[in-house]
Amino acid sequence: MTSTNVTNSDDGQAASSYELAAIREIHAWKNPKASWFDQTLSYLNKPLDRAGGVVFSAPGVGPVITSSIKGLVELCNDLAQWSVSRETIYAELRKHGHDIQALDDIARLDLEEIDRVVGWLSTKYKSLTAASGAGAGMAGLLGIPPDIVALITLNLRGIGEYATYYGFDLSSQEERLFAMNVLGLASSPTDASKCVAMAQLVRIAQDVARKRTWSHLQQHSFVKVTQSIAKALGIRLTKAKLAQVVPLSGALIGGGFNSYFTSKVCNAASNLYRERFLARKYGADVIEVTVAPADDFDPHYPEESEVP
Secondary structure (H helix, E strand, O other): OOHHHOOEOOOOOEOOHHHHHHHHHHHHHHOOOOOHHHHHHHHHHHHHHHHHHHHHHOOOOHHHHHHHHHHHHHHHHHHHHHOOOHHHHHHHHHHOOOOOOOHHHHOOOOHHHHHHHHOOHHHHHHHHHHHHHHHHHOOHHHHHHHHHHHHHHHHHHHHHHHHHHOOOOOOOHHHHHHHHHHHHHHHOOOHHHHHHHHHHHHHHHHHHHOOOOOOOOOHHHHHHHHHHHHHHHHHHHHHHHHHHHOOOOHHHHHHHHHHHHHHHHHHHHHHHHHHHHHHHHHOHHHOOOOOOOOOOOOOOOHHHHOOO
16 A cells, blocks of 8 residues: 555545655554664674573573563553543643544544644653663562563553544553554564564554454453463563663663663554554555454464463
8 A cells, every 4th residue: 555545535535745744654664674773783682682581481580570460461451541531632632723522533633733742752651661660670680570560551551642642442442452462563572573463453453444343352352362462571571671680780771671662662653553543534555564464363472382
C-alpha cells in the first residue's frame, strides 16, 4: 500500500499532505534500514546479553524473578489503563480548539491536529522510567522485580495515552491485546520475535479497521494469551536488566535501559496508533503489511519454554 492510494475517507474527506507524508514515514519505520549506530549497539549489547543469560540460568534467579513478575502483568495492564483519564485528554484537545466529547469525535480530526497536542508525550514517560530504573539499579537483584513491574506499568499507561489520543478504546479485548503486543514488539530481542509481534499487531489492526465482528476469545483463552505474553516480557526484561547487579554501574545501566526501552515503546505506539487512525479514515489498506497477519492470537514466543 503506498500513500498515493489514499484519496478520500468514507465521508469524502481528502487526505491532507501532512497525512500522506505521515503514511510514508510510518511505512519507512516499519521497514527500517540498519544504520551503523544500530549495528554498533547490537555489537555492544552482546556481552551484556550473554552475561544476563548466565545469571538468569543460575539456580533460583531467573525462574524466581519471572514468577514474581508474570502474575502481576495483567494487573499492571488494568492499573495502567484505569489510570488513563479520557476526560483529561478530551479537555486537552478542547483546549486546542477541538470540540471533543467522545472517542468517535477524534476520528474527524486531521492527524496533524492530534500530533500537535500529543507533542513530546514520550519525554514524560522516559523521565519517569529512567528515575525508577536508577533507584532500582542501586538495589541490585532485589530491585529488579519491582522495577520491571513499574517499567511495564508505566509503559502500558503510555500506550494507553497514545491509544486514547488517537481515538481507541483500551477497555476492549482487542485493544488490550494490541497494547500487550506493542510491548512484545519493543522487547523483541531478535528479528524473528519482532516479526511474530508484528504479525499479531497487523491482524488486530486490520480486523478493527475493517470493522469485522471480533471473534472474542473466551475469558480463559484471553487470560492464557496475556499470561503467555507476560511471561515472555518478564524473561526478556529480566535478562536485559540483570546487568544492573554489576557494582557501581547498576544505577547507570538501570536508568539508561529503562529510558531506552520506553523510547522504543513510545515510538512503536506513536507509529502504530497513527497508522490505525489513518486506516480508520481511509481504509485498512493504509496498514503496511510488513509480515502476514497472525493465524491466532497467541504469539507462541520461544521464551514460554524457558522456565516452568
